[in-house]
Amino acid sequence: MQTGAVPAYSASIMSIYSPPLVSLTAQGLYCEAGGFYIDPRGAVDCAVITHAHSDHARRGSARYICAETGRGLLMERLGKRISVQGYAFRESFQMGRVRVSLHSAGHILGSAQVRLQHDNEVWVVSGDYKRERDPSCDPFEVVYCDVFITEATFGTPRYVWSKLPDHGRDIYEWWNIMSSLGKNAVIFGYSLGKAQRILAELYPYARKPVLLHRTMAGLTDCYRAEGKLLAPTVDLENALDESEHRLTGELILAPPSAVHQEFAQRLGSFESAFASGWMLSSLSQSSSRYDRGFVISDHADWDDLNRTICETGAQRVFVQHRKGALIRHLRQQGIDAHSEDFLIPEKYKRLGGRALSLW
Ligand SMILES: [Zn+2]
Ligand SMILES: [Zn+2]
Numbered sequence: 276m277q278t279g280a281v282p283a284y285s286a287s288i289m290s291i292y293s294p295p296l297v298s299l300t301a302q303g304l305y306c307e308a309g310g311f312y313i314d315p316r317g318a319v320d321c322a323v324i325t326h327a328h329s330d331h332a333r334r335g336s337a338r339y340i341c342a343e344t345g346r347g348l349l350m351e352r353l354g355k356r357i358s359v360q361g362y363a364f365r366e367s368f369q370m371g372r373v374r375v376s377l378h379s380a381g382h383i384l385g386s387a388q389v390r391l392q393h394d395n396e397v398w399v400v401s402g403d404y405k406r407e408r409d410p411s412c413d414p415f416e417v418v419y420c421d422v423f424i425t426e427a428t429f430g431t432p433r434y435v436w437s438k439l440p441d442h443g444r445d446i447y448e449w450w451n452i453m454s455s456l457g458k459n460a461v462i463f464g465y466s467l468g469k470a471q472r473i474l475a476e477l478y479p480y481a482r483k484p485v486l487l488h489r490t491m492a493g494l495t496d497c498y499r500a501e502g503k504l505l506a507p508t509v510d511l512e513n514a515l516d517e518s519e520h521r522l523t524g525e526l527i528l529a530p531p532s533a534v535h536q537e538f539a540q541r542l543g544s545f546e547s548a549f550a551s552g553w554m555l556s557s558l559s560q561s562s563s564r565y566d567r568g569f570v571i572s573d574h575a576d577w578d579d580l581n582r583t584i585c586e587t588g589a590q591r592v593f594v595q596h597r598k599g600a601l602i603r604h605l606r607q608q609g610i611d612a613h614s615e616d617f618l619i620p621e622k623y624k625r626l627g628g629r630a631l632s633l634w
Contacts, residue, residue, distance in 0.1 A: 292628035296373070296391055296398045297424060299618035304400060304424070308393050309373035311340070313400050323375070325402025326386035327352045328467060342377045344413070345385015347497040348467065364413065380404035381415030382573050383468035384498055390418050398422045399587065405572065406579040407438050411468075411475035411503050415583070421629065423589035424615065428574040429552055430594065430601035435577050436552070436570050443476035445569065446526075449548065454524035459545035461527045463534060463565065466491045468573050469550055470528050471498045474505035476571075477526075481506035486514045486522070488529035515541055534564070552576070577601075584610065591629055593618055 297306050297313065304313040311321040318335030325331050326341075327348035334353050341349050343361035350357060362368060364387070367376040377387035382403040389400040399420040406415050446462065453460035464470055470491045475498075477485065487495060487508040498505060511527060520541055527542065531549070539545075549565040552572025575583060580601060584592055591611040594601050598614045605612035617623055 292624075293394075293396065295618055295620060295623045296393050296396060296422070297400060297618060298620050298623065299615055304618070306370070306373060306391060309370035309375060309391065311370055313389055314402070321370075323389055324349060325380065325389060325400070326383055328383070328403070331402065342379075342385045342387040344501050345387065347500055348383075348385055348494060351493050351497055352467075364416070378416045378418045379413040381406065381409060381412060384412045384471065384501060384503065386412065388416070388418055390420065396421050398424070399589075400424045401426050401583075403428065403574055404583070405575045406583065407572070409472055409475070409573070410478065411472045411498060411505075417583065417586045419588050421589060422591045422593070423584060423587045424593045424595065424618070425580065425584060426574070427580055427594045427597040427601050429572070429576050430580055430597040432577050432600065434552065436572065441476075442473070442569060442571050443478070443480050446473060446477060447480035449567070450526045453546055457523055457544065459522055459525045459527055459542055461529060461542060461545050461547045462550055462569070463529055463531045463547060464550040464571075466530045467494050469571065470530075471495055471503070471505060472571065472573065473528060473550060474498075474508065475503055477506040478504045481526075483507075484509040486511040486525050486527045488527075488533055490530055490533075491528060581605075591626075
């Protein structure tokens with residue numbers, strides 16, 4: 276170097292290896308630096324819970340952390356005596372050596388993505404999410420990150436649906452048609468999330484109460500307690516008793532587990548519908564068992580999965596629940612994409628470092 280020459284500080288790309296901030300263990304996703312699990316498969320000391328669905332929120336952990344708006348649902352599901360701390364969306368808090376915050380996932384009430392920051396690295400665990408409008412919960416927030424662990428329930432190109440329908444109006448029209456035929460309209464959908472979303476979608480339309488299966492009542496109360504505007508409801512059992520089983524022209528919401536002969540006989544003359552993203556699949560068992568389907572999904576479709584991954588700016592992506600199509604597609608876009616089992620520390624090592632821009 277010449278004396279007095281100015282060293283060049285141009286951008287350079289360097290590959291830096293650091294162990295995974297979130298690793299995959301027998302108990303599920305684990306953040307060692309923060310001392311907590313995310314949606315653990317069993318009982319642990321500290322569980323950060325993305326949302327209250329049973330494949331994410333399980334009993335037995337000593338301490339739970341979740342979004343404040345999802346706290347009531349978690350207690351409804353896991354028991355009032357659990358130790359649970361709720362945080363507002365975007366409020367950051369320290370867990371061990373990691374800065375953590377929860378961000379709306381738009382999946383069901385209180386559903387959260389988990390953002391973890393350690394040194395200069397940011398990871399986001401998506402949990403279940405969707406981008407569509409849903410009046411029963413906060414909208415999805417795009418969170419910039421280096422590494423994104425994404426769910427991919429509908430991670431193949433055949434799952435693409437229109438985001439335009441007004442589900443409330445569609446259901447209300449179907450209800451009216453059934454009514455005019457002297458029939459009841461029965462919608463089967465999951466007790467947590469789907470039932471309350473349908474009630475929220477119906478809120479601008481419903482002129483009389485929807486009859487609600489008893490298993491959905493407590494969860495629906497949690498939504499009302501969080502200020503969500505839902506169509507009025509009455510208890511289905513009471514309505515059946517009072518009408519002496521001669522209901523007609525009613526809209527009834529019940530879980531798929533209620534579909535059995537005795538239940539059906541008590542409902543009198545009715546047509547049934549199932550509400551789910553799975554209604555798009557002709558192979559779905561559900562599509563043949565019901566008179567019609569409403570494609571109402573609480574997960575992102577193929578287009579929204581890809582759009583979301585792109586918008587996070589993540590250089591490295593781990594895909595949960597599904598392999599194959601999405602990973603291949605992301606790699607074609609130049610994204611370093613892998614299945615979640617590459618979060619097992621020994622396998623993660625094989626991926627080498629991430630490319631970092633150093634200035
Ligand atoms: Zn879920
Ligand atoms: Zn799930």
